Amino acid sequence: MSRPTVGVLALQGDSLEHAELLRSIGAEVVEVRRPAELDGVGAIVIPGGESTTLSLLLGSSGLFEPLRARLEEGMPALGTCAGMILLAREILDGRPDQLSFGVIDLSVRRNAFGRQLDSFEADLDLAGAAGPPMHAVFIRAPVVERAGPEVEVLASVERAGRSKPVVCRQGEVIVAAFHPELSGDPRLHQMLLERVQARRG
Numbered sequence: 001m002s003r004p005t006v007g008v009l010a011l012q013g014d015s016l017e018h019a020e021l022l023r024s025i026g027a028e029v030v031e032v033r034r035p036a037e038l039d040g041v042g043a044i045v046i047p048g049g050e051s052t053t054l055s056l057l058l059g060s061s062g063l064f065e066p067l068r069a070r071l072e073e074g075m076p077a078l079g080t081c082a083g084m085i086l087l088a089r090e091i092l093d094g095r096p097d098q099l100s101f102g103v104i105d106l107s108v109r110r111n112a113f114g115r116q117l118d119s120f121e122a123d124l125d126l127a128g129a130a131g132p133p134m135h136a137v138f139i140r141a142p143v144v145e146r147a148g149p150e151v152e153v154l155a156s157v158e159r160a161g162r163s164k165p166v167v168c169r170q171g172e173v174i175v176a177a178f179h180p181e182l183s184g185d186p187r188l189h190q191m192l193l194e195r196v197q198a199r200r201g
């Protein structure tokens with residue numbers, strides 16, 4: 001079977017690290033900056049960065065509507081940090097005009113782990129994954145305030161005595177509040193490639 005082709009949204013943020021990680025596990029990568037670049041991709045990664053800026057750039061590049069259409073048709077997606085915010089149904093503490101694709105039933109609050117915890121690292125147990133805990137780097141990460149009934153929580157962290165979901169999945173959409181591309185753990189990207197293969201049958 002030919003290699004899966006994965007788009008990495010490359011408008012802003014750390015798209016290069018995602019591209020490298022995807023190539024290291026056998027994917028063909030297309031950096032997506034314009035609508036036509038979506039045509040040949042079987043999945044999309046939306047990286048971390050700044051979700052308000054990404055929202056503006058998605059509008060000005062003309063990518064927002066065609067990408068939303070592909071996501072609504074069921075194209076597999078992985079969103080990390082700002083990417084998680086962009087895929088969520090509801091954004092709390094966003095800009096009033098901030099766009100999101102609304103394809104995973106989460107309410108996420110931006111920058112909500114608290115100022116003294118702007119950045120932190122944690123080791124996570126990832127449900128269903130073999131191997132050691134997943135090392136996770138959080139940078140001004142969003143917090144999941146609500147997860148709908150169809151959302152599967154695959155990993156959580158304990159913060160201030162409460163458990164917060166940090167890896168979630170609904171159908172073809174996988175999101176992480178942290179930056180898996182920085183620790184180089186490929187397991188979430190592998191999950192995405194498995195979804196692409198499964199859809200190709």
Ligand code: GLN
Nearest residue numbers: 048049050051081082140
């Ligand atoms: N705080 C950023 C936002 O609201 C996300 C940070 C990140 O992607 N590392 O978009």
